[in-house]
Amino acid sequence: MAIGRRTLLKASAAAPAGAMVGVEASAQGRTVVNLQLGWLLSGNQIGEVCAKQLGYYEQEGLELRFQAGGPSIDGVAIVASGRFEVGQVSSSPSLMLASSQGIPIRCFAAGAQEHPFSYISRASKPVREPRDLIGKKVGTQSTAVILLRAMLAKHNIAENQVQVIPMGADMSPLLTGQVDVVTGWLTNTTAMRVIPDPVVMRLWDTGVRLYALPYYATQQTIERRADVLAKFLRASGRGWAFANQNRDQAAEMLVKEFTNLKLADEREALDVMLQYAFSPKTAAEGWGTMDPKVWQDQIDLYAQLGQFRGAAPKLDDVMTMNILRMTADARPKIG
Numbered sequence: 174m175a176i177g178r179r180t181l182l183k184a185s186a187a188a189p190a191g192a193m194v195g196v197e198a199s200a201q202g203r204t205v206v207n208l209q210l211g212w213l214l215s216g217n218q219i220g221e222v223c224a225k226q227l228g229y230y231e232q233e234g235l236e237l238r239f240q241a242g243g244p245s246i247d248g249v250a251i252v253a254s255g256r257f258e259v260g261q262v263s264s265s266p267s268l269m270l271a272s273s274q275g276i277p278i279r280c281f282a283a284g285a286q287e288h289p290f291s292y293i294s295r296a297s298k299p300v301r302e303p304r305d306l307i308g309k310k311v312g313t314q315s316t317a318v319i320l321l322r323a324m325l326a327k328h329n330i331a332e333n334q335v336q337v338i339p340m341g342a343d344m345s346p347l348l349t350g351q352v353d354v355v356t357g358w359l360t361n362t363t364a365m366r367v368i369p370d371p372v373v374m375r376l377w378d379t380g381v382r383l384y385a386l387p388y389y390a391t392q393q394t395i396e397r398r399a400d401v402l403a404k405f406l407r408a409s410g411r412g413w414a415f416a417n418q419n420r421d422q423a424a425e426m427l428v429k430e431f432t433n434l435k436l437a438d439e440r441e442a443l444d445v446m447l448q449y450a451f452s453p454k455t456a457a458e459g460w461g462t463m464d465p466k467v468w469q470d471q472i473d474l475y476a477q478l479g480q481f482r483g484a485a486p487k488l489d490d491v492m493t494m495n496i497l498r499m500t501a502d503a504r505p506k507i508g
Contacts, residue, residue, distance in 0.1 A: 203236040206405050207257035210242040211249070211267070214431045216439045216446060217284070217360075217386055222430045223423050224412025233404035239430075253278050253391060258398075259405060264288065265384040266319070269472055272486040277392040280468075281496040282406055282461035284386030285449040287377045289359040290320065295347065296370040300354050303328040303379050312340035312352035321356075323381045323474055344368060358385075360449065362442045381474065382467050385449065395493055403499040410460045414505035417447050456508025459501060468492050 197205040208221065221237060224230055230237045240257055242248045249267060252260035253276045261284065262268065268280050292311070294300040300309065303324055313321055318337060325332055338352050344364050347355045357364055365371065376383070390402060416423035424440040454462055469488050476485035497504075 201236070203231065203234050204401055204404075205236045205238060206230075206259055206401065207238045207240050209240040209248045209252050209257040209260040211246075211260070211262040212242045214239060214241050214433075216427060216434065216442050217261075218431075219416050219423055219427050219439075219443060219446070220284075220413030220450070221409055222412070222427050223415045224408045226426050226430065227412065227415060229408040229411045230405075233408045235401070235404055235408065237405075237408075249276070249278060249389075252389065255391065255393075258390060258394060259402070260389050261386055262389070263385060264290070265387050265468070265471060266475060266480075268387060268389055269468075269475060269486060269491050270480065272491045273481040273483060278389050279392055279395055279490065280384075280387040280389045280463070280492040281395060281402060282388045283384040283463040284388065284461070285384065285446075286452040286454055286462075287375075287449055288383045288385040289445070289449050290317070290356065290376045290383070290385070291359050292354050292356055292374045292376070293344070293347065293365070293368060294354045294372045294374075295368065296372055298353050299372040300374055301372060302374065303330060305374075306330065306354065307334045309353040310336045310338050310351070311354045311356070312338045312346045313356040314341065315339055317356050319478070319480065320376060320381065320383075322478055324376060324379050326478060327380045327474070360442055360446045362445055363438050383471060384463060384467065387463075388461075395495065399496060399499060402496045406461060406496055406500045407503045410500070410504040413450055413460050414507060416443065417451060417507055420444065420447075451507045453508045456506055459497075459504030459506050461500075461504055462497055463492065463494075465492065465494065 218239065225237050248260050249262065249271050251257055268278060271278055292300055300306055307330060311321060321337065322332060325335065340346055340355065342364060344355045344357060344367055346352045347368060359365065395402065420443055424436055424443055427439050428434045428436045465488060468491060472485055472488065472491065475481060
């Protein structure tokens with residue numbers, strides 16, 4: 174994703190005067206925190222939904238409001254403009270690319286410890302490791318072509334040895350034999366269900382390690398209102414811990430909040446999502462933690478592929494550990 178200055182200025186013009194975290198208060202006197210998403214409202218927010226319905230944000234003096242994203246909504250530009258306080262995107266490269274363009278936002282926590290993006294083939298023609306892609310037709314989304322390029326570069330495979338076929342979210346081209354491999358998130362269990370004999374190769378396992386569902390804010394918000402972000406993170410962590418321990422109830426809360434979702438589908442997806450929200454690292458360091466080395470490896474790989482318009486961004490301009498340190502004793506240690 175590339176964010177132009179014009180897009181940022183347009184979003185800034187749409188922001189209310191004086192917009193900054195902590196300025197707006199609810200009728201009850203609580204600080205309003207708007208969570209701008211990069212996608213439509215979904216099960217990715219189940220922890221925040223639980224925290225909201227159980228009153229965890231209220232206990233921190235906050236009122237959480239969800240702001241849906243979508244194809245025509247540039248969430249990063251909206252948050253960077255000051256219109257909303259906190260954002261979350263699907264994948265970490267969006268934040269690196271924004272930072273390389275001088276857009277002052279930084280990641281302060283990671284919702285998923287490993288990225289669930291994967292390459293899915295069938296047992297009759299399995300792809301279990303990157304070199305198995307040679308000579309194959311790979312159906313992937315236009316925004317994910319760079320991920321394929323990154324993996325091929327990581328394993329010294331020439332790009333012309335793999336044929337890329339553009340596709341959307343529909344995995345039927347794999348069933349009809351139009352492609353040998355499709356790509357998608359393993360947390361999208363509804364889409365995965367149509368493949369009777371899936372063979373999965375996760376991008377993370379190939380050495381291309383990206384974070385999914387990173388939370389971000391402007392550098393100004395991180396520096397001036399770190400206390401608000403810490404409250405948000407503490408409450409959200411409690412919500413994710415509740416979802417992990419009370420899965421049926423959490424799924425019911427989710428479909429109550431987002432009425433377009435189906436309970437059975439979301440309950441199935443929840444079990445998969447929680448495998449990525451919690452890990453041995455969260456058992457030691459708490460939900461939401463992240464590793465600066467993972468971020469630096471991403472920056473180096475994208476620089477190698479020439480993805481930054483200018484110089485590669487510095488690590489400290491892309492992410493910060495400060496809010497995680499402030500909440501180290503409060504975030505749930507589950508893994």
